[in-house]
Amino acid sequence: MPTIKDVAKMAGVSTATVSRAMMNPEKVSEKTRLKVEAAVAECGFSPNVIARNLRRSESKTIVVIVPDISNMFFANIVRGIQKVALANAYKVLLGDSIHTVEQAKAYMDLVRSKQADGIISLTAELPAEVRQGSELPLVMACEYFAGFPVPTVRIDNRGSASRAVDYLLDIGHRQIGCITGPMENPICVDRKAGYQDSLQKMNIAVDEQAFEDGDFSFHSGYSAFRRLQQHFNMTALFCFNDMMALGAMKAAIELGIKVPQQLSIVGFDDLLFAEYTDPGLTTVRQPQEEIGITAANTLVKVLQGGKANQDTIIPTQLLVRGSCVSPSK
Amino acid sequence: MPTIKDVAKMAGVSTATVSRAMMNPEKVSEKTRLKVEAAVAECGFSPNVIARNLRRSESKTIVVIVPDISNMFFANIVRGIQKVALANAYKVLLGDSIHTVEQAKAYMDLVRSKQADGIISLTAELPAEVRQGSELPLVMACEYFAGFPVPTVRIDNRGSASRAVDYLLDIGHRQIGCITGPMENPICVDRKAGYQDSLQKMNIAVDEQAFEDGDFSFHSGYSAFRRLQQHFNMTALFCFNDMMALGAMKAAIELGIKVPQQLSIVGFDDLLFAEYTDPGLTTVRQPQEEIGITAANTLVKVLQGGKANQDTIIPTQLLVRGSCVSPSK
DNA sequence: GTGAAAGCGCTAACAA
DNA sequence: TTGTTAGCGCTTTCAC
Numbered sequence: 001m002p003t004i005k006d007v008a009k010m011a012g013v014s015t016a017t018v019s020r021a022m023m024n025p026e027k028v029s030e031k032t033r034l035k036v037e038a039a040v041a042e043c044g045f046s047p048n049v050i051a052r053n054l055r056r057s058e059s060k061t062i063v064v065i066v067p068d069i070s071n072m073f074f075a076n077i078v079r080g081i082q083k084v085a086l087a088n089a090y091k092v093l094l095g096d097s098i099h100t101v102e103q104a105k106a107y108m109d110l111v112r113s114k115q116a117d118g119i120i121s122l123t124a125e126l127p128a129e130v131r132q133g134s135e136l137p138l139v140m141a142c143e144y145f146a147g148f149p150v151p152t153v154r155i156d157n158r159g160s161a162s163r164a165v166d167y168l169l170d171i172g173h174r175q176i177g178c179i180t181g182p183m184e185n186p187i188c189v190d191r192k193a194g195y196q197d198s199l200q201k202m203n204i205a206v207d208e209q210a211f212e213d214g215d216f217s218f219h220s221g222y223s224a225f226r227r228l229q230q231h232f233n234m235t236a237l238f239c240f241n242d243m244m245a246l247g248a249m250k251a252a253i254e255l256g257i258k259v260p261q262q263l264s265i266v267g268f269d270d271l272l273f274a275e276y277t278d279p280g281l282t283t284v285r286q287p288q289e290e291i292g293i294t295a296a297n298t299l300v301k302v303l304q305g306g307k308a309n310q311d312t313i314i315p316t317q318l319l320v321r322g323s324c325v326s327p328s329k
Numbered sequence: 330m331p332t333i334k335d336v337a338k339m340a341g342v343s344t345a346t347v348s349r350a351m352m353n354p355e356k357v358s359e360k361t362r363l364k365v366e367a368a369v370a371e372c373g374f375s376p377n378v379i380a381r382n383l384r385r386s387e388s389k390t391i392v393v394i395v396p397d398i399s400n401m402f403f404a405n406i407v408r409g410i411q412k413v414a415l416a417n418a419y420k421v422l423l424g425d426s427i428h429t430v431e432q433a434k435a436y437m438d439l440v441r442s443k444q445a446d447g448i449i450s451l452t453a454e455l456p457a458e459v460r461q462g463s464e465l466p467l468v469m470a471c472e473y474f475a476g477f478p479v480p481t482v483r484i485d486n487r488g489s490a491s492r493a494v495d496y497l498l499d500i501g502h503r504q505i506g507c508i509t510g511p512m513e514n515p516i517c518v519d520r521k522a523g524y525q526d527s528l529q530k531m532n533i534a535v536d537e538q539a540f541e542d543g544d545f546s547f548h549s550g551y552s553a554f555r556r557l558q559q560h561f562n563m564t565a566l567f568c569f570n571d572m573m574a575l576g577a578m579k580a581a582i583e584l585g586i587k588v589p590q591q592l593s594i595v596g597f598d599d600l601l602f603a604e605y606t607d608p609g610l611t612t613v614r615q616p617q618e619e620i621g622i623t624a625a626n627t628l629v630k631v632l633q634g635g636k637a638n639q640d641t642i643i644p645t646q647l648l649v650r651g652s653c654v655s656p657s658k
Numbered sequence: 659g660t661g662a663a664a665g666c667g668c669t670a671a672c673a674a
Numbered sequence: 675t676t677g678t679t680a681g682c683g684c685t686t687t688c689a690c
Contacts, residue, residue, distance in 0.1 A: 001441075003667055014677045019669055029675060049442040050388060051667035054379045054682050061422075070408050070601075075399045082398070082425050086432075091439070093390075094423040096411050110420070112330075113378040114683095218605060250605055272399075273602055276547060276579055332683055343661045348685055358659060380683035383666050443667090 002043040010039035022047065053114075062299060063107050063116045065095040067123040072271050073241070073288060074122050077141060080292020081120060088300050090117070101127050111136050118299045124185065137302050141295035142286075146186060151308040153295040157187045160284045160316040161194030164266045165238055167282075167318055169202055172326040173236035173264060179214045179224045179248060181240045191240050191268070210234070214244045221247025229255065235264065235327035242267035242274045242283055249277065249323070264324035279322030286316055331372040339368035351376065382443075391628060392436050392445045394424040396452040401600050402570070402617060403451055406470060409621020410449060417629050419446070430456050440465050447628045453514065466631050470624035471615075475515060480637040482624040486516045489613045489645040490523030493595045494567055496611075496647055498531055501655040502565035502593060508543045508553045508577060510569045520569050520597070536561070543573045550576025558584065564593065564656035571596035571603045571612055578606065578652070593653035608651030615645055 008015045013032055021028045021036035028036075039045070053059050064081055066074045078094070085092045093116055095107035105127045110116040118137035124145055130136070131145055140152040168176050178195055181188040196206050212228040214220035221244025225237070229252075239245035245267030249259055257263050260279055267274060270285035291314055301308045337344045342361055350357045350365035357365075368374070382388050393410055395403045407423070414421045422445055424436035434456045439445040447466035453474055459465070460474055469481040497505050507524055510517040525535050541557040543549035550573025554566070558581075568574035574596030578588055586592050589608055596603060599614035620643055630637045 004669095005667080015667085016669075016678080017676060020676085023669080027675080032675080046438065046441040048383075048667050049439075049444045050379060050383045050386075051443075051682090052669075054377075054383050054684090055667080055669045057379075057682070059379060064423075069398075069411070070401060070404045072399060072401055072404070075401070075404050078423070079399050079425060082423070091444070092423050094393075094407070094411070094421050096408060109375065110378075112375040114380075115378045115420070218601070246602075246605055250607070253607055272547070273575075276575055278579070278582055278607065333685095334683080344684080345662080345686075346660060349660085352685080356659075361659080377683050380666090381685075383668090384683080384685045386666065 002045045004045070004047065006043055007036065007039045007045045010043060011035045057114065059115055059117050060089055061091045061093050061110075061116045062296070062303075063093045063095050063110050063119045065097050065104050065107050065119060065121040065123055065126075067097055067099045067125060069094065069096045071243075072273075073269050073286075076288035077122060077292040077295075080289035080294075081296040082292075083289075084293050084296035084300065088296075090300070097123060097125065099123070099125055101125055108136060108138075118303050120295050120299055137299065139295050139299040139302065139308070141291055143185070143187060149310075151298050151302065151310055151312075153291055153298060153312045153314065154187075155286055155291075155314050155316050157190035158194040158197065160318075161191035161238070161240075161268070162197045163194075163316075163318050164268070164282075164284050165195050165198035166201075167320070168236045168238065168264060168266060168324065169198060169204075171264075171324065174204060174327075175232075175234040175236070176210065177225075177228050177232050177234040177237045178211050179221055179228065179237065179239045179244050180211055181214060181216050181244075183213060188240060195238060207232070214240070214247075216241050216243060218243045218247040218250075220244060222251045224248065225251040226255070229257075235262075236324070237263060237265045239265065239267050242269045242271045242281060245281055245283070245323075246273065246277060249281075260323050260325045261328065264327070266324060270319060274319075275321070277323075282321045282324045283319050284316050285319050287314055290314055331374045333374070333376065335372055336365065336368045336374045339372060340364045386443065388444055388446050389418055390420045390422050390439075390445045391625070391632075392422045392424050392439050392448045394426050394433050394436050394448060394450040394452055394455075396426055396428045396454060398423065398425045400572075401602075402598050402615075405617035406451060406621040406624075409618035409623075410625040411621075412618075413622050413625035413629065417625075419629070426452060426454065428452070428454055430454055437465065437467075447632050449624050449628055466628065468624050468628040468631065468637070470620055472514070472516060478639075480627050480631065480639055480641075482620055482627060482641045482643065483516075484615055484620075484643050484645050486519035487523040487526065489647075490520035490567070490569075490597070491526045492523075492645075492647050493597070493611075493613050494524050494527035495530075496649070497565045497567065497593060497595060497653065498527060498533075500593075500653065503533060503656075504561075504563040504565070505539065506554075506557050506561050506563040506566045507540050508550055508557065508566065508568045508573050509540055510543060510545050510573075512542060517569060524567060539563070543569070543576075545570050545572060547572045547576040547579075549573060551580045553577065554580040555584070558586075564591075565595070565653070566592060567595045569597050571598045571600045571610060574610055574612070575602065575606060578610070589652050589654045590657065593656070595653060599648060603648075604650070606652075611650045611653045612648055613645050614648050616643060619643055 097103040124143035212224040225248035267283035453472035554577035596612035
């Protein structure tokens with residue numbers, strides 16, 4: 001593997017000139033530039049980026065901490081991040097924290113050890129130290145901590161949930177069950193508040209029996225619905241994500257409950273599959289790739305020393321598909 | 330940010346000793362080790378891994394080239410890779426090639442520039458140079474080139490496809506449609522051969538009208554089925570992956586064709602969703618995480634200078650679910 | 659067991 | 675415009 005020295009020798013110039021010819025071609029005469037380029041081509045030189053990184057003390061790498069890469073929702077966001085990273089000559093180091101704080105911490109340490117320049121976290125399951133405002137270049141996406149002084153890209157969870165429930169109320173539902181996520185998660189608190197807002201606007205009392213907790217997995221949606229349906233009589237169901245909505249749909253069908261005739265269902269996220277179930281799932285669309293793109297742009301700005309927006313809210317959209325109809329009397 | 334020098338000064342030893350105390354604690358006296366540890370703790374020293382990498386000329390990073398990270402099939406494999414990487418102190422750099430050779434090449438260059446130690450490619454869409462046997466530490470998973478002298482982890486595509494079609498024949502189907510992938514892809518050629526093997530064993534002529542090409546996407550499955558059903562009369566359908574099977578299922582339902590009563594469907598992969606459709610999708614299970622784990626173990630062995638298996642075949646399994654029944658006469 | 663010194667491959671002042 | 679020089683922060687002989 002040739003080094004910059006070899007190229008310098010071949011081209012009959014100094015290593016500094018080789019470096020310049022490659023990094024700032026305009027700072028070098030046409031003639032020497034060509035000599036250098038020829039030498040580079042001849043010996044197949046490829047600069048050792050580790051050495052460059054050391055010298056410039058930057059790694060041109062960003063870490064993305066994901067709680068679960070096999071979750072399509074996150075994968076789509078990662079894709080958006082990837083696009084922006086690439087366009088700005090950053091690499092993306094994938095950090096699947098598998099929902100553990102220890103893993104997340106390990107990935108954050110990559111910045112401390114200079115292996116990465118910054119972090120985008122798609123999870124709030126981060127070490128406590130971080131929340132006290134450590135000075136790492138960090139951008140949060142989707143999730144957030146209240147009062148966490150870090151640029152965050154997210155949606156209006158409360159308003160979006162409310163819009164979904166408004167829709168169910170509009171078409172006549174009054175008994176609306178709700179499968180939530182883990183309630184220690186701020187975005188779940190927000191979505192629940194949105195559900196309550198809608199009922200209160202219509203002067204409908206909020207029945208605590210209407211709720212069951214899930215953990216965002218298909219399976220938890222399935223079992224939450226089976227529990228819920230035993231103690232709450234409903235004509236419609238609002239789920240905090242699509243996976244749980246699909247699980248609930250499966251459970252309903254198994255119980256002989258017809259969707260949507262006997263039970264309308266609304267999800268949240270708009271995964272690819274939401275369109276393909278039968279009936280298609282009405283859901284709150286989160287523009288996943290756009291969230292990723294925005295988060296990455298924000299981090300890039302931070303890394304360039306710019307002042308980034310503290311909070312960017314990405315608009316959502318209620319997608320009405322076949323899974324909801326007016327309740328039969 | 331403190332460096333090793335600062336620690337050395339604080340502990341009253343040389344930088345060499347600090348380095349030893351951290352890397353080879355046994356080569357240092359108990360007493361100095363404690364001094365060093367105290368100093369490290371006090372100033373919050375974290376070694377600059379870039380400098381270490383430069384010195385040792387390794388990066389402890391592997392690149393995974395994925396044609397599409399938002400495809401759950403690949404995401405699951407990445408997860409397996411991630412586990413092994415972590416256990417061996419490697420980081421995983423995510424390379425989403427978005428099905429382009431140029432992107433793939435850019436990611437492969439990370440090895441040349443010493444930013445990564447090795448590559449796992451989940452796509453065969455690689456630059457031509459690579460196929461001539463460049464000397465990069467590379468492991469292929471899932472896909473392969475015939476005669477490509479590189480360790481490969483994959484399944485028996487031909488046998489697995491044949492087993493699926495055998496099953497359809499066993500339960501009485503004789504008119505079996507087939508939605509393939511892009512036929513320039515060797516694994517598609519293999520799966521098609523498996524389909525043909527099965528029919529030939531039963532002395533059933535292979536009708537070219539039975540095939541339609543897809544591109545592994547849901548949408549292509551949907552439209553391929555609409556085309557296929559116009560020129561081929563079938564009681565069963567074999568799809569080269571689950572996504573296309575789901576697309577075909579959707580199209581069938583829209584056309585008023587009852588699944589499985591009027592059309593049995595078999596997929597390939599066993600995505601999470603295959604279990605959750607209604608009816609559940611009968612499919613050839615590829616142990617995705619295991620493929621990732623095996624590929625990563627193979628690469629680690631290569632990187633350690635060991636001789637890796639040239640070809641590892643991971644067994645598949647036919648999962649029978651509700652989407653197949655015997656044809657009604 | 660420990661320290662001095664060399665150097666991984668590159669970039670960036672500073673001179674010329 | 676170009677070369678000289680001095681490191682970036684670490685590991686690793688090689689002496690002691």
